[in-house]
Amino acid sequence: MSVKVIIPTPLRGYAGKQESVDVQASTVGEALNSLTTRYQDLKKHLYADDGRLRSFVNVYVNDEDIRYLQKDQTQLKEGDTVSIVPSIAGGAAASNQE
Amino acid sequence: MSGLELKIGEALVLRMEAQGAGTYPHECCGALLGRDSEGSREVLDLLPLANRRDDSPRNRFELTPEDVRLAEQTARARKMELLGWYHSHPDAPARPSEFDREHAWPWYSYIIVSVRKGEPREIASWRLRDDRRAYDSETIEVAGAVSAPDALRLQEILRSAHSE
Numbered sequence: 496m497s498v499k500v501i502i503p504t505p506l507r508g509y510a511g512k513q514e515s516v517d518v519q520a521s522t523v524g525e526a527l528n529s530l531t532t533r534y535q536d537l538k539k540h541l542y543a544d545d546g547r548l549r550s551f552v553n554v555y556v557n558d559e560d561i562r563y564l565q566k567d568q569t570q571l572k573e574g575d576t577v578s579i580v581p582s583i584a585g586g587a588a589a590s591n592q593e
Numbered sequence: 594m595s596g597l598e599l600k601i602g603e604a605l606v607l608r609m610e611a612q613g614a615g616t617y618p619h620e621c622c623g624a625l626l627g628r629d630s631e632g633s634r635e636v637l638d639l640l641p642l643a644n645r646r647d648d649s650p651r652n653r654f655e656l657t658p659e660d661v662r663l664a665e666q667t668a669r670a671r672k673m674e675l676l677g678w679y680h681s682h683p684d685a686p687a688r689p690s691e692f693d694r695e696h697a698w699p700w701y702s703y704i705i706v707s708v709r710k711g712e713p714r715e716i717a718s719w720r721l722r723d724d725r726r727a728y729d730s731e732t733i734e735v736a737g738a739v740s741a742p743d744a745l746r747l748q749e750i751l752r753s754a755h756s757e
Contacts, residue, residue, distance in 0.1 A: 582657055
């Protein structure tokens with residue numbers, strides 16, 4: 496089924512400058528796989544080297560965080576919207592030493 | 594030189610510094626709102642946000658996806674874009690840490706304010722490279738004048754960040 500993946504502004508340059516991309520998928524995992532297969536430069540900004548989503552990358556189906564659903568196995572319906580939203584984290588070196 | 598440049602009003606720089614001094618010795622954070630068009634980027638407003646890390650706020654900050662959505666909505670309502678983020682480094686340089694790099698995306702501007710013993714001392718802006726391996730420095734172009742003493746102090750803060 497066709498679902499819409501909303502591309503966050505910082506990553507649009509890796510997805511043909513599009514605000515959203517329509518993909519065919521029945522789960523969130525399939526949708527993200529389809530997206531990153533089509534736009535391979537997106538992959539390193541969404542996934543860590545171990546193949547898991549980066550810790551600061553959050554995925555929503557409509558307005559529900561997939562961590563509270565079935566994660567990447569979350570089922571999609573025709574017309575669902577998948578959003579990628581970062582959490583922002585950072586800070587000085589742990590010791591605060593230069 | 595990366596050729597990247599970020600314009601920002603002097604009053605907004607002073608607000609970020611005041612926030613960093615106010616939360617010292619903890620990190621402060623917030624969103625940069627403004628306009629970006631083909632190589633020209635200008636911060637027009639700030640959205641100060643609460644640091645969600647209460648376990649290690651001296652050297653970490655975190656904003657939730659809900660904070661990010663709030664920042665995006667606020668930018669849209671003001672007919673601006675969410676350009677990036679700012680945070681402070683208490684008693685540490687205005688340079689991104691390895692932890693910063695691991696948690697960043699390209700395109701966003703990341704401003705860091707170094708606050709030493711409660712006093713803002715340096716400010717610098719950074720953008721993550723496409724390959725995620727390093728940051729490029731983004732020159733901060735301060736626009737608008739406040740008072741002469743503030744202008745002089747800001748020049749010193751910007752100079753010290755770039756001479757490190």
